[in-house]
Amino acid sequence: MLKIITAPNPLLTKVSTEITANNFKPNEIMVGSPDGPMTLQVLISVMVATMYANPACGLAAPQLGVSKRVIVYNPDEDNEPDDKDTDKTVIMVNPVIKDFSDATNIESETCLSLPGIEANIKRHTAIIVEYLDEDLEVKVKSVKDWEAKIIQHEIDHLDGYLFWDRKGTLKGALQNKYRLAKIKANKQRKHKHG
Numbered sequence: 001m002l003k004i005i006t007a008p009n010p011l012l013t014k015v016s017t018e019i020t021a022n023n024f025k026p027n028e029i030m031v032g033s034p035d036g037p038m039t040l041q042v043l044i045s046v047m048v049a050t051m052y053a054n055p056a057c058g059l060a061a062p063q064l065g066v067s068k069r070v071i072v073y074n075p076d077e078d079n080e081p082d083d084k085d086t087d088k089t090v091i092m093v094n095p096v097i098k099d100f101s102d103a104t105n106i107e108s109e110t111c112l113s114l115p116g117i118e119a120n121i122k123r124h125t126a127i128i129v130e131y132l133d134e135d136l137e138v139k140v141k142s143v144k145d146w147e148a149k150i151i152q153h154e155i156d157h158l159d160g161y162l163f164w165d166r167k168g169t170l171k172g173a174l175q176n177k178y179r180l181a182k183i184k185a186n187k188q189r190k191h192k193h194g
């Protein structure tokens, strides 16, 4: 059984890679894990079981040491974490945030990979996310509030961010990445010419 890894394990700050295959069959796609290769289908079932066992409202593959773009969550907020309606489990493979609201809110977050830490994090209140479901069919979901927050938190794991890295909003992070790319480009240019 895969174990939850906690900071400062370097796997948590790695950018995860997409699930790719010519033949999109979850029971045939193999992914590497600390326990050796397993099918995507097994990875997903281990992730769901681990989420409910802890209990947590969401989990990203890197938290089990698997650097693949897969998240699972349950948006059911009516129940206690250990009493969730498991029919509401959502599986997202290769999720991409296509659009997000300008509106943000700040709420307390916790993370299984940062045990004992709680912090107020600013998130977009609404997002549109495109992903592949557990059958690897393309889906688009428009979500808000609690569900939008979980997805943003879990996708951050795929990009190697923990919530304590998230000082601004997505927009801020994208600008930071852009700036970083520019600085790198300038450095390379300097290097070339100098």
Ligand SMILES: [Zn+2]
Binding pocket: 110, 111, 112, 113, 153, 157
């Ligand atoms: Zn987390």
